[in-house]
Amino acid sequence: MAKLVHPKGQLKKYYIFSPFLRIFHWIMVWCIAGLFITGLLIMDPISGGPGHEPTFADWRLSVDLIRNIHFLLGFIFTASFTLRIYGWIINRGDRLLPKFWTTKYMEETVEVALHYSLLKYSHKPYLRNPLARGSYLALYVMVLVEIVTGFAMYYMPNSTGVPASIFGWSIGMYGEMIFHWVHHYFAWFIMFFAMGHVYMVFRADLMEREGEAASMFSGTKTLAHIPSDIDDLKDKKGHVAED
Secondary structure (H helix, E strand, O other): OOOOEOHHHOOEEEEOOOHHHHHHHHHHHHHHHHHHHHHHHHHOOOOOOOOOOOOHHHHHOOHHHHHHHHHHHHHHHHHHHHHHHHHHHHOHHHHOOOOOOOHHHHHHHHHHHHHHOOOOOOOOOOOOOHHHHHHHHHHHHHHHHHHHHHHHHHOOOOOOOHHHHHHHHHHHHHOHHHHHHHHHHHHHHHHHHHHHHHHHHHHHHHHHOOOOOOHHHHOEEEEOEOOOOHHHHEOOOOOEOEO
């Protein structure tokens, strides 16, 4: 299928991502990195070995300190994720979710997957390609699992108050160790997603030159061709936000 070109071959900028998505995307990136590192240190603390005298460095890397940093990052991450959801509500470009029920979505997902696997030279232009849409939805599910299991462990069954009543009861039902392992493995799943995400973003920037990486700073993407998913960005009056 031939790509539809803008009149006179002009490049066109589309405003997609709101400040809510962009700002809290970067806060969440740093929080995920910090949470993963501190989480690994909590699972396997640094030790000087038997007979080792505590030093100032030991105090700085104490498990209690690392746990407190982990908890603080967890609260910041949860707040950022919540505000990002608010951006999802107010801006159409923030909620380009997958349309699993359509044949078009399935076909285009396969096309994009073949392209990123180096088995197809190119794919249709998109504001947000279908493979990315599906992977981001999967990320949101994993993030929710991390938030629920993290707060469940933070507010143990013997805690009191509203948060404990919301999260703590689940540990009593399933057992604390189950939550530890679920929390741990889903953290690794998120890191694997992050590695794939970085690869796809920079590959798209180098090969398609549509400002994929820059869009998370400017909120816009620059396309020479009319995107296949342009209708998803139109409002009720059929207008598209352009920069």
